[in-house]
Amino acid sequence: MLRFDDPLPGRPARVVVAGVSGAGKTTLAGRVARILGVPHTEIDALFHGADWTPREAFLDDVREFVAGEAWTTELQHASARPLLLERADLLVWLDLPFATVVLPRLVRRTVRRRLRREVLWNGNVEPPLHTVLTDREHVVRWAVATRNKHRRRVPQLAATRPHLTVVRLRSASEVERWVAGPLRAVARP
Template identity: 55%
Template structure:
């Protein structure tokens, strides 16, 4: 497993971005896409249909883009079957293993902002009202979901590394490390990186 300062052994063409809800997977995926000229597939947009119902075509759509040569996407919906499709094809997994205070504050800011502004998301969905967002089961309460899944990737990554030895894994422990890593990749490839935008739509 590589750190922010370790050079990559290859220029990846297919990238997964892992992390708990609120870590900034979608934002980083977009920046990686611009850095290496990859297609960014926002996987939430494939999963969520109208009224937040799962799309029956989800896995078929995942298989379709995974068969392409160049892409980056968020590593999500592992319990829905994406682990059988995405890791075997990916070259690189970027793991955002940020402190709790960072991911919690990001998730609060994102969720409240979407709810208040009634931001249109995938397939014309909008965030639930705040009083509903912060109540109910983890499937309905995004804060409870984040809490329940905080240790997911720390438990999974050793298994992933053993199961997919071809997959290069980079562990970034703070947003500052992510910025440093992006700068290093840009310098290595002669590209430029855009500043982060205040926009993230991953769940």
């Protein structure tokens, strides 16, 4: 597993970004895509249908985009994980401090989206804020409940997939230093 300042072994073509909800996966996946000049597919846009229902075509859509030569996305949704990991050559793990970075970021994002009624995927909007108390699937409750899963899952993935380069980023400054250093170094023509 590489640190933020370790050089990458080469230019990655297919990148997945892992982390708990609110860690910044989609933002970083988009940045990586722009720097490498490859497409970014937001996996939640493929997964969520109207009224937050899973889309029937989700796995077919995932199969289609992972068949491409180059892409970035987020490592989410258990049913898609094997397809993503089979083709990915770089996994970036956002292992940021939960209580001081991720949770406040997630709460701010959730409140902002709800108050502004921001339309997310396929016409969905964040549910009323009080549902954090009543819905076990609410994104904030989900993040709290699953915050430690990646600490077990990512090292297992690294151990069982020798073709996969794994970079662990533990702070916002490490993210910035990795993007400016090792990622940009391999992105240069």
